[in-house]
Amino acid sequence: AQSVTQLDSQVPVFEEAPVELRCNYSSSVSVYLFWYVQYPNQGLQLLLKYLSGSTLVESINGFEAEFNKSQTSFHLRKPSVHISDTAEYFCAVVPGGGSEKLVFGKGTKLTVNP
């Protein structure tokens, strides 16, 4: 079965520091990869996605993720975080092969401290 592993449940960092949130998936078929963000007391929002083409995808607020097929990873990075980036981040995959439902990881809570 398709699965998504987010290796860190919590990541505390200081403001303006770089951050990497790790995501690995298991799949024997082509995948479509997503990162969603959930700010405190809000719903989930799509942050970025990889469908095909360039393996590096970017969001409008400075996050980027790189699809690495050989390592089955889709890590999320930001070179300098802000207090406002404090949120829970979920990695998700549509495994392909006819299934259209997203399979989510358990989430990583990013806390940015002053």
Add this chain to the structure above:
Amino acid sequence: GAGVSQSPSNKVTEKGKDVELRCDPISGHTALYWYRQSLGQGLEFLIYFQGNSAPDKSGLPSDRFSAERTGGSVSTLTIQRTQQEDSAVYLCASSLLGGYYGYTFGSGTRLTVV
């Protein structure tokens, strides 16, 4: 509408009672999904509707859970004889072309069974 609307936003019910949760997807979105979010458990897939096709019910945890989608639009998730372990945030999402392009989530219904 402009977004996915869920009602009620909060529901407190007594153990053993039935509850109905409503989701109004974005107009024109053919795909509709229900997920459950429990603390520390990430997002658990429940059920998926796509157009006029038979729904994918593979994630429903027991026969106390059911869902319907009327006229290809509004969906209702029903939980019969609620148990305390049903307490969670129930999230609805819709998508124009299926999961490959990502979902738009509603803000969820927080269900508390006392």
